Amino acid sequence: MDGVVVKSTGSWYSVLHSENIITDCRIKGNFRMKGMKTTNPCAVGDNIVFEMMPNENTGVISEIKERYNCIIRKSTNLSKQKQVLASNIDKAFLIVTIASPRTSTGFIDRFLVTAEAYHIPTVLIFNKIDLYTDEMYEFHKTMKSIYENAGYECVEVSALRGDNIEYVRNLLQGKINLFSGHSGVGKSALINRIAPELNLKTGIISEYHQKGKHTTTFAEMLALPFGGFIIDTPGIKEFGMVNFTKEEVTYFFPEMKLLANKCQFDNCTHEHEPKCAIKKAVENGSISETRYNNYLNIINGREMDVEDWELK
Numbered sequence: 001m002d003g004v005v006v007k008s009t010g011s012w013y014s015v016l017h018s019e020n021i022i023t024d025c026r027i028k029g030n031f032r033m034k035g036m037k038t039t040n041p042c043a044v045g046d047n048i049v050f051e052m053m054p055n056e057n058t059g060v061i062s063e064i065k066e067r068y069n070c071i072i073r074k075s076t077n078l079s080k081q082k083q084v085l086a087s088n089i090d091k092a093f094l095i096v097t098i099a100s101p102r103t104s105t106g107f108i109d110r111f112l113v114t115a116e117a118y119h120i121p122t123v124l125i126f127n128k129i130d131l132y133t134d135e136m137y138e139f140h141k142t143m144k145s146i147y148e149n150a151g152y153e154c155v156e157v158s159a160l161r162g163d164n165i166e167y168v169r170n171l172l173q174g175k176i177n178l179f180s181g182h183s184g185v186g187k188s189a190l191i192n193r194i195a196p197e198l199n200l201k202t203g204i205i206s207e208y209h210q211k212g213k214h215t216t217t218f219a220e221m222l223a224l225p226f227g228g229f230i231i232d233t234p235g236i237k238e239f240g241m242v243n244f245t246k247e248e249v250t251y252f253f254p255e256m257k258l259l260a261n262k263c264q265f266d267n268c269t270h271e272h273e274p275k276c277a278i279k280k281a282v283e284n285g286s287i288s289e290t291r292y293n294n295y296l297n298i299i300n301g302r303e304m305d306v307e308d309w310e311l312k
């Protein structure tokens with residue numbers, strides 16, 4: 001039978017199939033996706049084939065159909081294992097906030113580069129605007145203009161107060177949507193605002209660390225009452241990127257991609273080469289210095305971010 005993985009809890013997968021039935025499935029013994037070394041062979045969003053176990057209510061997954069796309073993250077610890085966050089996604093929403101826990105542009109850019117690599121259009125959602133001080137609002141305005149300038153839609157919301165929720169519903173309708181971001185930014189709270197009937201568990205922010213508590217522990221695809229699906233995911237601390245070449249990374253910064261063929265050298269890395277169109281654009285302000293610095297960090301394999309309090 002055919003189905004789609006809507007939840008994965010390690011060894012068990014919830015598979016949605018005919019007539020909206022969900023069956024718990026395991027994976028066949030030594031099953032492996034061809035050439036994919038990931039911690040999870042099967043991810044939420046995968047279209048799969050499964051067989052029912054005789055005399056049981058459970059199934060066994062025997063095949064994963066080819067993925068249309070997926071978002072892969074590499075762990076930043078020594079193991080460097082790759083994890084598929086979700087697959088077959090129409091649209092990604094990166095939930096960020098300037099309030100708490102504040103999201104750095106380094107994190108945002110790693111996510112965006114990865115989404116560009118897999119051709120997944122991404123919207124930035126700035127949540128918790130009800131908590132903004134004047135200083136946060138100024139910071140937010142700069143950040144928003146940096147990302148709009150790079151070609152990304154930015155939406156300001158408050159899951160608590162309900163600002164712009166109808167607008168977000170329209171963006172989600174009829175599509176398979178991924179929600180990602182740090183723990184505690186309000187992914188689940190926002191989903192609850194968008195579709196209260198889903199009634200997801202939400203957490204608290206630790207006063208001391210200003211960090212989330214990892215309330216959502218497994219990725220889960222949920223049907224939206226107004227059509228479409230949303231994948232709520234556990235918060236991620238760092239977004240390690242799989243290895244791309246320097247040239248590829250340039251292409252995954254949309255504002256750089258447009259200029260890359262104007263550099264003097266075909267293989268320009270835009271670091272220190274003369275007559276570089278991208279460096280010139282940074283100097284004249286049409287490409288943001290913050291984005292450019294993140295580009296340099298990425299191509300040079302620097303994984304840890306310094307929190308950026310000053311945007312350029």
Ligand SMILES: Nc1nc2c(ncn2[C@@H]2O[C@H](COP(=O)(O)OP(=O)(O)OP(=O)(O)O)[C@@H](O)[C@H]2O)c(=O)[nH]1
Nearest residue numbers: 159160183184186187188189202203214215216235
């Ligand atoms: N003031 C305010 N608080 C919010 C808003 N959205 C979420 N919160 C709070 O932020 C905390 C974390 O929200 P969650 O929805 O659990 O965050 P999450 O992103 O799902 O976190 P994980 O599941 O751990 O990844 C909760 O205490 C929410 O009430 C908002 O718009 N304004």
Ligand SMILES: [Mg+2]
Nearest residue numbers: 187188215216
């Ligand atoms: Mg959550």
Ligand SMILES: [Zn+2]
Nearest residue numbers: 263268270276
């Ligand atoms: Zn260049």
